[in-house]
Structures are given as structure tokens and as C-alpha cells.
Amino acid sequence: MKQLVDDYPTRKSAVPSLLERKDPVVYQKTLNQSEIGTSELEFYEQNGFLFLQSFFDEDEVARFKSETKRLLTEAHGSTRPEVILEPESEEVRSIFAVHRDDAFFQQLASSPRLLAVAKQILDGEVYVHQSRINFKPGFTGKEFYWHSDFETWHAEDGMPRMRALSCSIALEDNTYYNGSLMVIPGSHQWFVSCVGETPEDHYKESLRRQQYGVPDQESLTKLVNESRIEMPIGKAGSVLFFDCNVMHGSSANISPYPRSNAFFVYNSVENKLQEPFSSSKPRPQYIAARS
Amino acid sequence: MKQLVDDYPTRKSAVPSLLERKDPVVYQKTLNQSEIGTSELEFYEQNGFLFLQSFFDEDEVARFKSETKRLLTEAHGSTRPEVILEPESEEVRSIFAVHRDDAFFQQLASSPRLLAVAKQILDGEVYVHQSRINFKPGFTGKEFYWHSDFETWHAEDGMPRMRALSCSIALEDNTYYNGSLMVIPGSHQWFVSCVGETPEDHYKESLRRQQYGVPDQESLTKLVNESRIEMPIGKAGSVLFFDCNVMHGSSANISPYPRSNAFFVYNSVENKLQEPFSSSKPRPQYIAARS
Numbered sequence: 001m002k003q004l005v006d007d008y009p010t011r012k013s014a015v016p017s018l019l020e021r022k023d024p025v026v027y028q029k030t031l032n033q034s035e036i037g038t039s040e041l042e043f044y045e046q047n048g049f050l051f052l053q054s055f056f057d058e059d060e061v062a063r064f065k066s067e068t069k070r071l072l073t074e075a076h077g078s079t080r081p082e083v084i085l086e087p088e089s090e091e092v093r094s095i096f097a098v099h100r101d102d103a104f105f106q107q108l109a110s111s112p113r114l115l116a117v118a119k120q121i122l123d124g125e126v127y128v129h130q131s132r133i134n135f136k137p138g139f140t141g142k143e144f145y146w147h148s149d150f151e152t153w154h155a156e157d158g159m160p161r162m163r164a165l166s167c168s169i170a171l172e173d174n175t176y177y178n179g180s181l182m183v184i185p186g187s188h189q190w191f192v193s194c195v196g197e198t199p200e201d202h203y204k205e206s207l208r209r210q211q212y213g214v215p216d217q218e219s220l221t222k223l224v225n226e227s228r229i230e231m232p233i234g235k236a237g238s239v240l241f242f243d244c245n246v247m248h249g250s251s252a253n254i255s256p257y258p259r260s261n262a263f264f265v266y267n268s269v270e271n272k273l274q275e276p277f278s279s280s281k282p283r284p285q286y287i288a289a290r291s
Numbered sequence: 292m293k294q295l296v297d298d299y300p301t302r303k304s305a306v307p308s309l310l311e312r313k314d315p316v317v318y319q320k321t322l323n324q325s326e327i328g329t330s331e332l333e334f335y336e337q338n339g340f341l342f343l344q345s346f347f348d349e350d351e352v353a354r355f356k357s358e359t360k361r362l363l364t365e366a367h368g369s370t371r372p373e374v375i376l377e378p379e380s381e382e383v384r385s386i387f388a389v390h391r392d393d394a395f396f397q398q399l400a401s402s403p404r405l406l407a408v409a410k411q412i413l414d415g416e417v418y419v420h421q422s423r424i425n426f427k428p429g430f431t432g433k434e435f436y437w438h439s440d441f442e443t444w445h446a447e448d449g450m451p452r453m454r455a456l457s458c459s460i461a462l463e464d465n466t467y468y469n470g471s472l473m474v475i476p477g478s479h480q481w482f483v484s485c486v487g488e489t490p491e492d493h494y495k496e497s498l499r500r501q502q503y504g505v506p507d508q509e510s511l512t513k514l515v516n517e518s519r520i521e522m523p524i525g526k527a528g529s530v531l532f533f534d535c536n537v538m539h540g541s542s543a544n545i546s547p548y549p550r551s552n553a554f555f556v557y558n559s560v561e562n563k564l565q566e567p568f569s570s571s572k573p574r575p576q577y578i579a580a581r582s
Contacts, residue, residue, distance in 0.1 A: 075343055139508050143543050176467040177520045179542070217430050221547040227470045251470070251542040252434050255520055256512040 010155050010164075010193045011278040016216040019191040023162040025243060027123035027268070031217045044121065048188030048246035051232035055113070055239035056169065064171055065236070067104045068133055068260060069122055071095060071226040082286050091137050097286035099131035099178035101266060117241055118266035122163055129153070129164055129267035129289055133171075136179050137261050141253030143179070146220055149185075149265070150244040151194060151213050155278035157288035162188075164244040164267040172234045179253030181240065182231045187223045187247035192216070215247065223247055299453075301446050301484045302431070302569040307507035310482040314453040316534060318414035318559070324407035331406055335412065339479030339537035342523035346404070346530035354525070355462055358395045359424055359551060362386060373577050382428050388577035390422035390555060400555045408532055408556035413454055420444070420455055420558035420580055426551050427470050432544030437511055439478075440556070441535040442485060442504050446569035448579035449489065453479075455535040455558040462551040465524045470544030472531065473522045478514040478538035483507070506538065514538055516520075 008021045026045045031038060036050065044050040056064070075083045075092050082101065084094040088242060099109035108114075109128050118126045135141075153159040174180040192215040232240055242248065244265075253259055273290050276282050282290065298313045317336045322329060327341065335341040345356070357455065366374045366383050373392065375385040390400035399405075400419050409417045426432075440457060444450040465471040483506040523531055533539065535556075544550055564581050567573050 139511070143545060147544055159579050175520075176522055177473060182468060182546075217547070220430070224547050229466075231467055249545050251545060253540060254434060254436055255473075256508070256515050 001191065002018050006277050008150070008154050008191050008193070008277070010151055010191075011196055011212060013193065014195055016195050016219055017193045018219050019193055021189045021191060021245065025188060026121055027163065028120055031120070033120050035113055035116045036120065041120070044241065044243075047185040049183050049185070049232070049240060049242035051234065052239045052241070053234045054237050056237040058237065061171070061237040064108070064169065064262065068171055068262070069071075070103075071098065071102065071133060072135060081284065086137070086140060087142055089140055091140060093137050094132045094134050096130070096132045098133055098262070100286070100289070101126045105131065105133070105262065106169050108169075108262065113237075114264065115117055118165060118167065121165055121241070122266065122268040125269040126266040127289065128161070128264055128268060130265040130287060132263050133260065134263055136250075136253045136258060138178070138256040138258045139254060141179050141259065143252045144250045146215055146247055146249040148192060148215070148245045148247055149211065151192065151215075152212065153244065153288065155213060156281060156283050158274040158276045159244075159271065160274055161271050162243070162245050163271040164265060166242050166244065167264045167266065168240045168242070169262040170234065170236050170240075171239045171262060172236050172258055174238065174259060175255075175257070176231065176233060178255045178257045178259040179250050180231050180233050180259060181248055182229050183242065184223045184247040185230055188225045188243040188245045190223060190225075191245060192219045192247070199288060220247070297568050299441070299445050299482050299568070301442055301482075301483070302487055302503060304484065305486055306509055307486050308415075308452060308484045309510050309513065310484055312475050312480045312482060312536065313557050316479060317360055317412050318454065319411055321537070322411070324411050326404055326407045327411065332411070335532065335534075340474050340476070340477040340523070340531060340533035342525065343530045344525045347528040349528065352462070352528040354461065355553065357400070359462055359553070360383060362389065362393060362396075362424060363426060364477040372575065377428070377431060378433055380431055382431060383426050384433075385423045385425050387421070387423045388426055389553070390419045391577070391580070396422065396424070396553065399460075399553065405555065406557075409458065412456055412532070413557065413559045416560040418580065419555055420450070421556040421578060423554050424551065425554055427471060427541075427544045429469070429547040429549045430545060432470050432550065434543045435541045437506055437540040438504065439483060439536045439538055442483065442506075444535065444579065446504060447567050447574050449565040449567045449573060450535075450558065450562065451565055452562050453534070453536050454562040455556060457533050457535065458555045458557065459531045460553040461525065461527050461529045461531075461532070462553060463485070463527050463549055465529065465550060466546075466548070467522060467524060468547045469548045469550040470541050471522050471524050471550060472539055472541050474533065475511075475514045475518055475538040477518045477523055479534040479536045481514060482536060483510045483514075483538070502512060511538070
């Protein structure tokens with residue numbers, strides 16, 4: 001089942017490289033929904049992300065928050081693998097597979113409004129490749145270094161093409177001060193091939209702290225110098241859609257304000273997972289749905 | 292020589308507390324210079340800081356940068372105690388006592404324009420209590436957690452009153468993305484008494500990573516909730532003056548852009564150091580000038 005040709009080789013060489021993207025960004029340019037218009041679709045294609053202020057209203061956000069609070073309470077002290085802790089404390093950093101394990105978030109992941117945008121961009125049917133709630137607690141939330149999600153999904157999960165996107169729903173206000181996501185606009189057009197091999201069961205550590213699949217400083221500098229860094233910020237209820245290959249990261253959060261978000265990855269049904277491209281065995285289903 | 296009364300007890304109790312400030316903020320309200328006006332002085336008094344865009348012009352900044360580059364080159368690989376490294380790498384984080392050891396920065400610290408502002412606020416003669424160049428390298432610059440400088444200077448250096456201020460000269464553009472300083476406006480009116488005792492020679496570790504004199508989360512939350520967080524940003528050459536007791540901190544810097552600054556602390560000659568208030572012996576002269 002392993003592909004003969006790997007268009008996005010990574011973790012196979014001792015030197016990093018910048019490769020051109022070989023896949024479309026927007027797969028369906030004819031509008032077939034009313035959530036976003038042509039100019040927003042063009043913005044997404046050019047920049048690799050689209051930030052929609054107040055996509056969900058206050059009542060919806062209040063419900064999201066109470067359901068998230070319930071989830072967090074249930075997760076405290078849990079030893080389920082789906083519950084990931086902060087590297088230097090026992091605080092919950094993420095809960096995975098909420099679209100599978102929790103009725104409320106299953107329904108949210110299937111929201112027709114979110115699906116409409118995902119299907120427009122990816123063209124046709126999609127499924128949830130990964131879901132999680134990220135809790136970036138106040139004071140102690142650690143940084144996520146720069147990365148392309150696709151690099152990991154390709155290397156460790158066997159995702160063949162760049163035909164997936166992420167959707168991050170802000171459960172708290174995102175500000176310049178609480179570790180909001182930063183993106184490098186346009187970076188989705190380049191694949192940063194990373195050095196080194198993936199160690200077995202790398203995911204157990206990498207969800208807490210990234211060590212492999214880390215882009216090199218020279219490539220990052222090039223990407224930023226040709227563009228810029230942007231930090232889309234807004235009220236709770238805002239939604240950020242971003243391409244699977246756009247370079248993004250976030251700083252630590254030393255403010256008292258948590259920065260939680262619900263995170264769904266939609267993948268095209270035409271882009272089903274194969275054998276991992278740079279890892280001996282695929283990651284578990286709660287991180288990367290294979291069925 | 293040890294004072295009988297300690298108006299700002301810290302690191303002496305097992306529980307933190309918030310104490311009211313017992314000292315003025317602006318010691319001389321009658322204008323005696325032309326660098327800042329009455330409204331700026333009032334802003335400083337109310338908020339505990341004052342950010343002056345383009346205080347130094349482009350030519351001056353270019354000179355500052357080349358002199359800083361020279362200093363950094365000289366410091367690489369040095370084992371002088373004045374050279375402090377990043378906690379997780381061999382990169383230089385700070386160089387102390389540049390006003391003492393380096394002719395160029397000695398002159399900069401004595402700039403009549405900087406001194407005019409310091410003398411206005413502190414009323415009368417001042418001297419340099421501490422100086423340093425901070426290098427916050429791109430990609431790897433680590434965070435500085437929230438702290439009041441005065442808490443440390445009082446506990447470890449024996450600074451009796453809140454009659455000192457810091458002046459941070461931006462040597463690079465400060466943005467929302469490269470770990471710029473954050474302040475809690477108004478927090479200078481409260482002293483956060485911290486828990487725990489100061490271990491011997493704490494400074495050797497604390498300059499790399501703070502562990503004692505750390506304000507508690509409850510006090511920080513109160514200070515922020517009664518006010519806000521601000522991040523004064525601007526071009527290289529901007530200057531931030533801030534009160535010795537204002538709560539401040541900064542996030543990590545994962546951007547490719549370094550964020551260096553030259554940092555001078557002016558203390559009133561009426562406020563000379565005594566025995567440390569919460570430590571067995573004073574820190575070395577290169578961290579806190581005693582003569």
C-alpha cells in the first residue's frame with residue numbers, strides 16, 4: 001500500500017529543504033455555499049488562512065464554554081491517552097477525539113456551516129481527520145513552535161496530498177497577550193522538508209513538546225522575509241480556517257487569561273490515509289482517524 | 292546597618308499578600324526639563340510607565356546596533372559572570388554592567404536626555420544601579436515571567452524605597468510577535484509580597500530562569516482585572532521608562548526577529564542600597580552597584 005512516489009519527502013535527509021507545493025489550495029472555486037464569498041476564498045488561497053470574526057454568536061459561545069468546562073472537569077486526573085498534559089505541570093493541554101467520544105462536540109464538528117466552508121475549499125465530501133480541545137491555561141500555557149500540520153500528518157499518519165484544512169473555534173477571546181496563533185501568510189505554498197528520522201511512538205512525546213518535524217531556522221526566515229507574521233485575533237466565537245500546510249505557531253501564555261479553542265481537521269475523502277511516509281507505524285486512531 | 296522597619300516585606304511568609312505602595316511615584320512634579328511634558332508625567336504617575344516613540348533617531352540607532360554587535364561578538368564563549376546565557380542554549384541572553392565596562396554604553400547611560408527624565412521623576416541626582424544589554428534572540432528567546440524589579444532589588448540588593456526607574460532602549464523593532472515587554476498599568480501602586488526564602492547565590496540561576504520572588508497567580512489576576520495588560524511596541528530607538536515596581540514580563544520569541552534592548556536602571560542617590568532585606572548577602576556589584 002506504500003506509495004512509490006513521495007512528493008513531500010521529510011525526515012529522510014540530513015539537510016532541510018524548501019519544496020514547492022504540488023497540490024491546489026482551493027479545490028472548488030465555484031461558490032456552492034453562502035458562508036464565505038469569492039474574496040474570502042481568494043484570501044484563503046493566497047494566504048493559506050481565513051479568519052472569520054464572530055462566526056458563532058454569544059449564545060452559541062456560552063454553550064461551547066460550558067460544554068468545554070464539563071469536558072475539562074471529566075478529564076482532570078484521567079489517564080486516558082486522549083488527555084494530554086502540559087510539559088511542566090499536570091494541567092490539561094489538549095483532549096483529543098472529542099468528535100468521536102463526546103456527543104456535543106460530535107454535533108459541533110458536523111455543523112453544516114463549518115462543513116460548508118470545508119467542502120467548498122476541499123471540493124466534495126470530507127471527514128474529521130483529527131479533533132481536539134486545546135486548553136492554553138493562563139500563566140502556564142507553553143508555546144507551540146512553528147510547524148506545518150501536514151508535515152506531521154504526511155510523515156506520521158500517511159496523509160498523501162495537501163487536501164485538508166483545520167478549523168479553530170475560539171472559546172475565549174484571542175488577544176496579543178494570551179498566546180494566540182501566529183501564521184506566516186503564503187507559507188502554505190512551500191513544503192519545509194525537515195531533517196532526521198521519526199522515533200517510534202514519537203507522538204507520545206510530541207503532543208507535549210515537539211522535537212522532530214521541526215522546520216529549520218533558515219527556511220523559516222525565508223518564509224517570513226518573503227511575507228510577514230500575522231496574528232489573527234478576535235472575540236470568542238471567531239473561527240480560523242487554515243490550510244494543512246501553512247506554517248503556524250504560538251507563544252507561551254503568561255497572561256491570566258486562558259486561550260482555549262476547539263479544533264477540527266477536515267480531510268477530503270479522496271485523500272484517505274496510507275502507510276506513514278516517514279514512520280514505522282501509524283499513530284493511533286484518536287490522533288488520526290483511519291476509518 | 293540593617294533597617295528595623297521593612298515596609299515591603301517579601302520572601303518571609305508562607306502566604307503571599309498585596310501591600311499598598313508607601314512611596315511617591317513622581318518625586319518632582321514641577322517640570323525642570325524639556326524631554327517630557329506634564330501630561331506624560333501624569334501618565335507615568337498613573338500607569339507606572341511611559342513609552343516614547345523614536346526617542347533616538349535612525350543614525351543613533353544604527354550606532355547602538357553596531358556597538359551592540361561588537362559587544363555580542365566579544366561576549367561569545369566568554370565565561371565572565373557578566374555574560375548570562377539562555378536556559379536551554381549557549382546563546383547570550385544578557386550582558387551586565389555595560390555602563391561600567393564599556394566606554395560606549397557608559398556614555399549612553401550618561402546621556403543628558405535620559406538623565407533629564409530620570410531626574411525629573413526621581414527628583415535630584417541619580418546613579419546607575421544596574422545596566423545590561425538584553426539579547427532576545429529570534430526563534431529561541433525565552434519568556435520572562437511577571438515580576439516587579441523592586442521586589443528583587445529590595446530582597447536581594449537592599450534597595451530601601453521605591454525611588455528608582457528603568458529605561459529600556461529598543462535596539463530592534465518591538466512587535467506583537469517578538470516577545471515584547473508587557474506591563475500591567477497601575478500595578479506599581481501595589482507591592483506583591485512573595486512567598487519563600489531566597490536561597491544563597493540565587494542570582495546565578497535567577498538571571499537565567501526565575502524561581503523565587505515570583506508573584507502569586509491570585510495577586511496577578513487581581514492586578515490585571517483591575518486594569519489590563521499593555522504591550523508598548525514601536526520602532527528601534529523607542530524608549531520605555533518604567534517604575535521599579537510596575538509588574539511586567541514578556542513572552543518567548545519564536546519569530547525570526549531578535550528583540551534586543553539596552554537597559555539602564557537609575558536610582559536616586561537618596562535611596563542607596565543597604566543590607567539585603569530577604570537574603571543573606573548582597574549580589575555582586577555587576578548586578579547591583581553599591582558604590
